[in-house]
Structure formats: structure tokens, C-alpha cells
Amino acid sequence: MAPKLYYAKMSPPCRASLLTIHALGIDVELVPINLAEQQHLTNAFLKLNPFHTVPTLEEDTFTIWDSHAINAYLVEKYGADDSLYPKDLAKRVVVDQRLHFDSGVLYARLKAILISIRQDGAKIVAKDKADSLIQGFTLLETLLEQNKFVAGDSLTIADFSIVSTVSSANVLVPLASNRFPQILEWLSRMQALPYYKKGNQDGLDIFASEIKSKVIVR
Ligand SMILES: N[C@@H](CCC(=O)N[C@@H](CS)C(=O)NCC(=O)O)C(=O)O
Secondary structure: OOOOEEEEEOOOOOOOHHHHHHHHHHOOEEEOOOOOHHHHHOOOHHHHHOOOOEHHHHHHHHEEEEEHHHHHHHHHHHOOOOOOOOHHHHHHHHHHHHHHHHHHHHHHHHHHHHHHOOOOOOOOOOOOHHHHHHHHHHHHHHHHHOOOOOOOOOOHOOOOHHHHHHHHHHHHHOOOOOOOOHHHHHHHHHHHOOHHHHHHHHHHHHHHHHHHOOOOOO
């Protein structure tokens, strides 16, 4: 039986999993979860994932959540090769570092802004929160000065996680071309992937229209 991915198209981490699925070309049943209708808080969903987050992956015998763990698992289990998540330890640890950079820095800082908007009703992005995101962009820029992709010369799941976060963050705190030329070039490389539109852009467009209806973006 194909695994099931519970997801919301507009969610950045869900889009990282969609990019992984489309890159691998694998058969995964996509089950939409409407966060606005609190479908992630139903008893049935909480049984699957007590952390009530999407994406959540359901396999025959177990359930796993957190996009970074899901994406690594999908490549290991279903990938025709290991290029998106190398088995070579010296390469893998670099990918892992970038995945933690996404979780702990980039996505965490984006999420702080999203909570201020969606839960606290902020109408603008607070300066300290924008600065903290920009500091994350600056770290990413230094990585991309040395590498074509975020973990080296080839595309990995770390690019999928970071592009879903950074393309969403760019809606709220636009990437200045004079400060972040490497990020913008990498973004264009990612946009050229044949599955980028269905993996990220379609959901990003929904995300952007929701956000722009709630905040004034400078
Ligand atoms: N680190 C997690 C973050 C997942 C996450 O925060 N998902 C949000 C949607 S973007 C969510 O499910 N929010 C609902 C909730 O936390 O109750 C991942 O990468 O999967």
C-alpha cells in the first residue's frame, strides 16, 4: 500500500515533502488537512500525530512527522539512488547540518512571524523578527557563496526544506538583491526544476495570498 502524506499545500514544510515526493517520482497518497478548519486537532488526527503538525506520513506499521525526518526516510526507502540524501557519511552530515539549520534557524524564525500574524493579529512584521530572519538569510548567503546548492554541488533534500522556507519568508521579508545575490540565483535554479511548480510554487501562491490579506508587506 502506498504511504499517505497528510498535508496542507500552503505549509512550507509540507511543500518540502511534496518537492521530495515529486523529485523521487513515487506513489504517495496525498491527504489534504485544512488547518483553518482545525482538521489537525481532531481525535483521529491526534491519534496519528499527537504533535498535530503537518506534514505527517503514515506507513503500514508506523506514523512519522516532521518534514525533515519524512524526507530523509522517503529517499532512504523509495529513492532509486541516494543522491538527494547521500549515504556517504561526510556528505550526509553536511545535509543534516543544513536540515537542522532550516528547522532551528530559518523555519523557526519564519514561524515566529507567522504566529504573530495568525495568532496575535499583527498587521506588520515586527522589526526584531524581520532582523532575525535577515540574519538567517545572511548565514544562508555565505553558504551559497561557496556552493551551487545548500549542501554542496548537488541537489539534496536540504534544498527542498530551505527553498520552501525561504520562498515563503521572501513574501514577508523580501530578499534584497544587493544583499542576497547568491540566494536569489539559487532560488532561480530551484525554480527551474521541472517539479518546482507543483511541489512549491502552487502552495506558495496560496500562502502569499493568505499572508498579503493579513499584513502590510513593505
Ligand atoms: N518542524 C516541523 C514543523 C511543522 C509545522 O509547524 N507545521 C505547521 C504548518 S506549517 C502545523 O502543522 N501547524 C499546526 C500546529 O502546530 O498545530 C516540520 O518540518 O514538519
